[in-house]
Amino acid sequence: AQTVTQSQPEMSVQEAETVTLSCTYDTSESDYYLFWYKQPPSRQMILVIRQEAYKQQNATENRFSVNFQKAAKSFSLKISDSQLGDAAMYFCAYRPMYSGGGADGLTFGKGTHLIIQP
């Protein structure tokens, strides 16, 4: 079974600084997708970024970028120029490209609580 590990329960960063959230995963699959979701206090789950494992180029979305290391099974999220609105829980998630008869859904890490210091 796949597992996703977020080793930092909580991180704190000064406004306008850069922060990196860690995520590692365990899988025997070669083709899969990785995601970062943001959950602010409103509880809404918001997609931040998506990475296809077959793409070597790291995904970016404005101030958010990832460092995808397939061999190391590592998928970290970098937030540049942190803003107060970035304060939230961040979840890393994994999904195989083909469910292969198994349950089709996302496997989530336990989350990292990001605090932005003004």
Add this chain to the structure above:
Amino acid sequence: DAGITQSPRHKVTETGTPVTLRCHQTENHRYMYWYRQDPGHGLRLIHYSYGVKDTDKGEVSDGYSVSRSKTEDFLLTLESATSSQTSVYFCAISRGEGDTQYFGPGTRLTVL
């Protein structure tokens, strides 16, 4: 934002009572999912649907059943609620297998 609504948004019920949560989408997406979120566990898959009347179990399906009679609606039923089912329940949708999942606003369920 994807057009996903969940009802009710909050519910308090007693142990042993049946509870049904509804997820409604206006995106005509084929796949729908139910997850639960508990402190220290992230989100875990309960059941999912890959088409009308086509459903399957997820990681934590015991004590839950689902139904999907229309593309737009996916119902989650707790036949006899227990305190261990106190949680926040999220519905998600995706266009196809492997596509990005978009989440509803969640339902907070408390079983006393």
